[in-house]
Amino acid sequence: MKTAIERPRSIWLALGVVVFYVLCAWGLGNLLGGLASEDDPLAEFSLGHFIPLAVAIGGILLFLRWTRWGADVWRERPTPTLTPRRWWLIAIPVLAVAIPVIEMFDVPWAERSLGLLIVLALGTLMVGFGEELAIRGVLLTAVRARFGEFSVFLITCFVFALAHIPGYLFIDLPPFIIAFNVIALMSAGATYYWIRRVTGRIWVAMIVHALTDWVLYVGDADGPPSASVPVQHAPADDSGVSGLAYIEILLMVLLAISVISVIRESRRDKRNALSDAPGR
DSSP states (O other), rough: OEEEEOOOOOOOHHHHHHHHHHHIIIIIIIHHHSSSSSTHHHHHHHHHHHHHHHHHHHHHHHHHHHTTTTGGBBBOOGGGGGGSOOOGHHHHHHHHHHHHHGEEEEEEEESSHHHHHHHHHHHHHHHHHHIIIIIIIHHHHHHHHTTTTHHHHHHHHHHHHHHHHHHHTTTTTHHHHHHHHHHHHHHHHHHHHHHHHHSSBBBHHHHHHHHHHHHHHHHHHTTTOOOOOOOOOOOOOOSSOOOHHHHHHHHHHHHHHHHHHHHHHHHHHHHHHHSSTOOO
C-alpha cells in the first residue's frame, strides 16, 4: 500500500490558496449576487455567499487533502501551556467575544426577521470558516515552516487585510475609509491569530470571526453586502466614551503588547534552535 507523502509547505502555494478564496468569495460572490433583484437583499446575500463560499471551502479542503499538511493546520499547542505561559493573552479572546455580545444590545431585533437572522448566521459561519482556514490555517502553517513566529504574525495579519481591499475598491469606498478598514482588519487579524494560539484550535477563531461578522451584518442599517466584504465605518466625533469603547481600547493595548511578546518569542525560539544545533 502506497503511503501518502506530505508536500512541501510552500508559502507561494498558500498564497495561491488565499487568492483562490478571494476570487471565489469576492469575484464569484459579486457575480452571483448581482443576479438577484436589488429589492431582495436576502436572495442577493444568499447567492453571493452560499455558492461561492462552498466552492472556496471545498477547494481548500481538497488542497489540504492533496498536500497532506496534517493537523498543524487545525490545531497547535495553546500558548498558556508554553514557557513562559503568558496567561494574560487569554484576555484577548475574552474581549474579542465581549465586543460583539455587547453590540447585540444595539441591534433592532424587532426589525429583523427570523429568516434573515438564520441566513446571515449561515453565511457568516461560512465566511468565518473559509477565511480562517485560508489565513490562520493554510497560510499560517506554510509561513511557520519557513520563518519565526513574528513573521507568521505579521504576514497573516497583513494578508488578511490585503485580501479585503478588492472588495472595498469594487464598492467604491473613499480612500480614508479603506485605510481605516485596513487598520481595523489588521487588528482583527491579530485578534484571530491570538484566539487560535491561546485556545490551540482554529475552530474557536472561526466561531468568533463568524459571530463578529453576524452582529455587524445584523446591525447594519444598509443591510448585508452581496459578497463577503464587511465594512467598518470610521467613528464619528463623540464627546462621550461608551463602555464598549473602553473594551475596544483595552483590546488594542493588549494587541500592541502582544507584538512585543511575539517578538520575544521569536528570539527565544531562535536561541533555542541555535543551542540545539549539532556541534554546539
